Amino acid sequence: MEYVISVLLSGVSVGGQYALIAIGYTLVYGILRLINFAHGDVFMVAGLMGIYLTASLPISLSLPLVIILTVVLGFTIERVAYKPLREAPRMSVMISAIGVSYLLQNTATYVTGGQPMTYPSIPFLSGTVNLAGTQTKWVVIITPFLVLGLVLALSVLINKTKVGMAMRAVSKDFETSRLMGIRINSVISVTFIIGSALAAVGSILFFTNYPAITPMSGAMPGLKAFVAAVFGGIGSIPGAVIGAFLIGICETIIKGLPSSWDVSVFSDAFTFALLIVILVFKPQGLFGEAATDKV
Amino acid sequence: MENTAENIALHIENVTMQFGGVVSVNNLTLDVPEHKIIALIGPNGAGKTTAFNCITGVYRPTNGLIEFMGKPIVRNHPTGKDAKTYLGENADKYAKESTLSPTPDEITKLGIARTFQNIRLWKSMTVFENVLVAKHMRAKQNVFSATFRGNAAEEKRMRDETMALLQEQGLDSYKDELATSLPYGLQRRLEIARALATDPRLLLLDEPAAGMNPQETLELADFVREIREKYNLTVFLIEHHMDLVMNISDYIYVIDFGSEIAQGVPDEVQSNQRVIEAYLGVAEEDAV
Amino acid sequence: MKKSKNYIPALTGITALLLFVVLLENISSIIPGLPSVFDPTSPLFTVLKKAAVYSLVAVSMNLLNGFTGLFSLGQAGFMLLGAYTYAILTVPAAQKDQVYYLFGGCAFDFSIVDMFEGIFGSGGAGGAFSMILGVLIALILAGCVAGFFAFLIGFPVLRLKSDYLAIATLGFAEILRAIFQWQKLGPITNGANMIKGFPTFSSFNITDASGNVIVRLSTFVPFLITSLCILLIVLLIHSSYGRAFMAIRDDEVAAEAMGVALFRHKTLSFVISSFFAGVGGALFAMYVANAQAKAFTSTMTYEILLIVVIGGIGSVSGSVLATFLYVACSEWWLRFLDSELYFGNFKVPLLRNGFRMVVFSVVIMIIVLFFSQGIMGNREISFKAFRKGKNKQ
Secondary structure (H helix, E strand, O other): OHHHHHHHHHHHHHHHHHHHHHHHHHHHHHHHOOOOOOHHHHHHHHHHHHHHHHHHOOHHHHHHHHHHHHHHHHHHHHHHHHHHHOOOOHHHHHHHHHHHHHHHHHHHHHHHOOOOEEOOOOOOOOOEEEEOOEEEEHHHHHHHHHHHHHHHHHHHHHHHOHHHHHHHHHHHOHHHHHHOOOOHHHHHHHHHHHHHHHHHHHHHHHHHOOOEEOOOOOHHHHHHHHHHHHHHOOOOHHHHHHHHHHHHHHHHHHHHOOHHHOOOOHHHHHHHHHHHHHHHHOOOOOOOOOOOOOO | OOOOOOOEEEEEEEEEEEEOOEEEEEEEEEEEEOOOEEEEEOOOOOOHHHHHHHHOOOOOOOEEEEEEOOEEEEEEOOOHHHHHHOOOOOOOOOOOOOOEOOOHHHHHHHOEEEOOOOOOOOOOOEHHHHHHHHHHOOOOOOHHHHHOOOOHHHHHHHHHHHHHHHHHOOOHHHOOOEHHHOOHHHHHHHHHHHHHOOOOOEEEEEOOOOOOOHHHHHHHHHHHHHHHHHOOOEEEEEOOOHHHHHHHOOEEEEEEOOEEEEEEOHHHHHHOHHHHHHHHHHHHHHOO | OOOOOOHHHHHHHHHHHHHHHHHHHHHHHHOOOOOHHHOOOOHHHHHHHHHHHHHHHHHHHHHHHHHOOOOOOOHHHHHHHHHHHHHHHHOOHHHHHHHOHHHOOOOOOOOHHHHHHHHHOOOHHHHHHHHHHHHHHHHHHHHHHHHHHHHHHHHHHOOOOHHHHHHHHHHHHHHHHHHHOOHHHHHHHOOOOOEOOOOOHHHHOEEOOOOOEEEOOOOHHHHHHHHHHHHHHHHHHOOHHHHHHHHHHHOHHHHHHOOOOHHHHHHHHHHHHHHHHHHHHHHHHHHHOOEOHHHOOHHHHHHHHHHHHHHOOOOHHHHHHHHHHHHHHHHHHOHHHHOOOEEOOEEOOOOOOOHHHHHHHHHHHHHHHHOOOOOOOOOOOOHHHHHHHHHHO
8 A cells, every 4th residue: 555655656746747848848839839859858958957056056046047047948949940940841840859859968968978967965855754654755745736836827827918828829820820910939939938947847856856867868758748748638738737647657657566577668668659549549639629621 | 403314423412511510511412414514603711612622532521422423432421429510401311321431542543633722733743743643543553563663564654645645735845844833824734734644534623713814714714625525524613713604614503601502504693693692793803 | 753764874883882892891901001991990891881771771761751751750660670570580599598598598499591501501602692591581571570560550650640650650669669678578589688699791701711701791791782772762762653652742632632542652651661671770780780679769760860851851862971971970080079189288178078979969950950951952863963064064
């Protein structure tokens, strides 16, 4: 029983961290129809920044700085690598995203020397607590609440503010919004800023609970978060969050199965199997809208 | 049509196409007799292109039957979720019969070819290749014989026929140009040539005169008649240029908001009060 | 593409290239005292071998992404299938117990090479013939297994739209990688460990009785196989089917309306592309002399995709050219960026391990952003173009 609770707890926590990344994917896809392959790597870079900044600055300063610098990174990537390709075929933008991902991974390898880096222990988050008879890190308990709080704040932003309205309009119809005088580029920048900030928060939570960061650490959580976004219906924030929690829980359950079965190698593969099943049977996801093509 | 002695090439019966809560084509019934030129007209958004898309297999109609040369080719009735939200008529008429929903290429293979309202030529290919691809469907070869050049005679036949067709259409001097580099009028003509290359019995033309000047439109009328004779075709067309429609059509169907509002020979349609109200008043301005 | 009677110059060109490769890899033993670049251990030959293997995979990806317009990212998965099929089929039975020692031997006690040796004898010419035949058949089967899986996976995923197809095929490759690392399948796949001991490129070197190499063919072999495969792909592209693929790429709706059976042709292109990716994967296993699932990551697919982009999406010769440039830069010409460099006491800044790949990815981003046509666009290097060029001058 204790074992089950601890598996579920860490599942919810991992799911929450995926959710923070998934929101970045779903927002960007909703507006640009682009799978931002570099998003997972932005998440990884945020983790590395956490390591380097906490080494020289106090936590109270370095953590906000991580978020700010990640936002700057996300914003710059959009301006440099995606904006010039606005009129190009979708495939070109996706290739550019893959190129950025490659660049971030290689730069990270260069900077770290390819060595796995240990994430600093952040007071409070890394501390443990005894819950229902199991030792759990605080981060595991905090994550779901923090995620829910951030999602609520985000839905207020999207549903109540002017920029949120613009974002909704652009995701419905890119061209018409442009004609109606919405400043498309600002809206897209805001989207990337929100996505990157959430990814930075996600990285702090995720890596606190994780032994080490390598340059490839972002790729897999990134892809899983994307699958979560597809699962929930791409473009839908609640969908992405629910999808992320489901994937996080399923993944920890698979990892927690008896080791004699040796199925833990499938914890990643499971996500993709789920993806293919969804795409085939319900391509619009749980909360997405179906679209018809005009001929 | 009143004259039942002639053979019907295309028979559309109770076809309804519903997208969500919008009925684009409503209970449409019409006949296209063999070797005739029949027009489908109506204001913008009346559902004309949707009707074409139902015939050519791009859309699967929600309800109704389509027959080609006396054989049913498309048949459907609303089921499941569609049955609950269905807003059209005759929901039960085809419920007992099996449904038929061929893909567009299967329809083309039966002998129905089409052109598009917004020209859809293959942009990276030359004029010659655009027509040559349309010959692929009826080529007697598989991927191995094609790759290993096992059937050179077949490839030669396809190329020769393509060349002959281009010559007939007066496009042979452009054969190595990129299709999209041609002037607009010639692109339209190339699209028709490409459709002819599939050896159709019935040709569907979606606004063939769109973007043409009066002179070109006039020539188009002769051209359509000419290809009808030459290739023994039946022509079914959507058009906004009233001059052209009244000039070449043997019979006209008028639809508005997806439903038929009138039919008849050009003179009858021209004097029909409902048509004038729904359409012609607007179209006169458009057709300048 | 006019009615092409230019097979003859093309075939002559390929034959000349192959002869040149044989000459190049043996020249150091014919003429002693040449610069060390011509030594058999020189990076030149590593580059040539690896680039020959990669160019086949790049061209196979271009067939799908560039000529059919299907954006698939499953290439590494199909390479994995090819590599494992080849390895499992060709490891000699005598070596299997040693390779699979963790699992108490291999469940699949069969080797194509052994089978032919049983017929033709294992020594001398018979042995050589057995190996060549065995390797050849194993390569074809490697392609077939990859193609078969492409057929199975194609059924659900080829109905998806561009970016969903990309992510689904990427996912499929990841699933395969997990399955092949599963310890329960150890008796077949050797679990997460590598399979070794099968014939590699250097097995084709001709040795004398005492084991000294007389004639080197280890670079020639990948060139030969890759040239044949690329020739087949080019023939396909220039056939009626290739034109139908391009019609799908340019406008799917128009292609279908003109009688091109969409799903059938997409499947065909996917299966054929995967077949050659499978052969490429088998060649890759021969090149690195082992087969191991963890090598076939999505990073490998990205690398090949970037090569295709650099060469020009829709250009076979562009892909080949880009592969050789890419591999030469990453394995040889830009190696110096990875080691620290001193001029007297002055240490050149930035140079240390990993810098090469950073420079590389920056160059790639520049190409993607500013030269989106790549080296060749969708044109091809051809004899006709050469002649035209000469006439202009």
